[in-house]
Amino acid sequence: MSDCCSTNNKSSTNQQNLSCPTCHEKGKSVDTITLKSLLKPDAMKRLDSSHNYQFCRTADCPVVYFCKSVSFRQDEIVVLVFQKENLPSTPVCYCFGFDRKALVNDVNQNGKSSIQEKIKQYVKDKKCACEIRNPQGSCCLGNISQVVNQSKVL
Ligand SMILES: [Zn+2]
Structure with missing residues (x-):
């Protein structure tokens, strides 16, 4: 298990990270299966599955997914994107359905997050x-920790 500390050598950087066409921040590679499961029907028609897509994490940027030629915005995705929508009803855990409000209430009531333990x-x-x-195409636990830590400060 100590291998996890050796990931500092950034072996994933040979997957080229493009910059978002709108905010110009570097994206994060996401599998096409994530887009296929989360794009609305009209956006699906614009999907070119021969491209590799990236996820834009910038909070105030409307673009969620992009490649060299196409981009998709929050309003073309079937769920609210955690990184983009700072609402109480924005999902944090997409698999088991916990939103920001549920996490904050949980921490306030229990002094710790029982939801985090469940997930x-x-x-x-x-x-x-x-x-x-999950629109980011990877595990939500990092985002859960972020919301839990923010709730504790309050
Ligand atoms: Zn962007």
């Missing part, structure tokens, strides 16, 4: 499907 268990049991449910 960790669900993930351990391999019940999650982040690559097809």
